[in-house]
Amino acid sequence: MNDKRETEAASEAAPLSPAGEAAPVVNNRRARAPVRKQANRRKFIRSAVMIGGVLGLAMLGYIPVASARKSRLRPPGALEERDFLSSCIKCGQCVQVCPVAAIKLDDIDQGFGVGVPYIDAREQACDFSCDAVQCILACPTGSLTYTKPPALEIRAGMPLAQAPVLKAKENDPEPTLNLSERIGVARLAHPESCLAVQGKGFSGQARGAGFRGHLRYVAVDRWKPVPVRDHPYQRDLCDLCVTECPIRDAIHMKETIAADGSKQYRPEVLEQCVGCGVCEMICPVEPAAIVVDQRQPWSA
């Protein structure tokens, strides 16, 4: 096998020999030595190029991470983005335990973020149907955590003032959710399109017949979230973001009396907002009037 390789190398090494003429047969040991040396040199160069190539391609993964203007909305309990990306082992156990399949894994277009979980709140928000933030429980590396280790940064405005009370658990002996930091905060991004601001009501399927998202309706079944399209609404004043919010005192409908004496309405996000994104998912206008700003701290 070696001999074959060497003669191959020898014929490669003599590209100038006229076509049709056989390459010189290398059969004595002393003549072979330089050929072997050359073959080794080729192999070395080839290896160096390959190392450079593979590392270069791997480092391309930094581009999407560095150029991302906004990070993704991460599952509850996620560490700060940088720590999150370094500690996530990309196994998807959080995906597997989520009862509403809110958590998805990123693809290679996200570079170093490949295989890292995120939530697209508009498509399927986390509604805490699991009651216990099971994704945190499932995480083997502490990327999602109930309490951060002391060495890790806690930004001002991220910790929740009190443990959030889950509306679905209000009558339970322990109604709170084991979550100490928010994952973002909701914001009325387009007040002009908000139905409540316009004083309008809403009736029908919140997101149309084709929407695949699920939501837990305690009145229907506390343990089984149902498709939003199977639960039409009838509201004289649209307040879906307020009523469907799974957290108590995280959002309310602010009522003001205008100069002409008419009542004005506007959903107002409160400090207990954890950033789950249910309001963004349920908002019936397109694009959503209320959105979650991922990783944003609370500011009054």
Next chain:
Amino acid sequence: MSHLERIRVMFGAAPEKPAVVTPEAKQVHSLKRMTKADFEAIKQHARDHELVTHKWRNRRWAVLILANLLFTFSFWLDIQVLEGALTASRFVGFHLIDLNSALQVMLAHKHIIVNLFIGTATVFVLWAVLGGRSFCSWVCPYHLLAEWFEWLHLKLVSKKLVSDHEFHRGTRTVFWVVFALLAVVSGYTVFETISPTGILSRALIYGPSLALGWVLLLLVFEVVYSRRAWCRYVCPIGLTYGIVGAVSPVRVEYRLDKCFHEGDCRKVCLVPHVLDVVIKGRAAEMTTPIGPDCTRCGLCVDVCPSGALVFDVKGLSKLL
């Protein structure tokens, strides 16, 4: 070859001829210096009685496919036996964490929680016993794909349409060190981004992704340019498991007295440098365990016409 020497070979060194050969081995070597006709006759006899078998390959493929399907079905059918992906999972509740992924995360994040430690330790013990690189050939989904594409590569080589370009085996050690350093310095698990093992495992469980394009690219590279290039010259997972299984009792053993030095084993082997011992005159002892870089895939055991390569469990085989 001493065990230390075998570990050196795993990191990329070229195998060397033995300095000391035991008297028994010497005798066998000299006995094999019979007349050509005699030797050919015995060889032919062995050939005639050869059982063409794919026993170990079939067992291995079954285990590999079942292991990966168990991941898939645990999620799809919600049977919850093996939840997660190859990088990290839970087997009926017990944490299992891939050693190379764990290493990358520990180096990048520099903080180890209890579950991460438990899962890593469990898997460490498992593969230290079963033979580190057994992970590669018995579990890794990329190994199976690469094995199928290797068949295509060899077909094209035999038709002289492509040729195999070898790289220096030391490149894998370089990659291992560089990826470890990159994790420490950058704080990102850089290798995970391009790991076909992780990408394939996640694709099998969570559905197809764009990342599969990268895996396909690797396979094409292996078919047209360099045989089994990723597993042979790049993958740090293989080296991590090789190190972990360096003193594993489960290994393939070479028996000098049964060998006709035809070299079929070296032709099918993913890591032929571990089979340097089968070259005529190289064996220093009557039996030689194959080095830690061996993936225990059993292709050599299947292909050997005279039973010179067998699976062996150190200590146990003698008892049985």
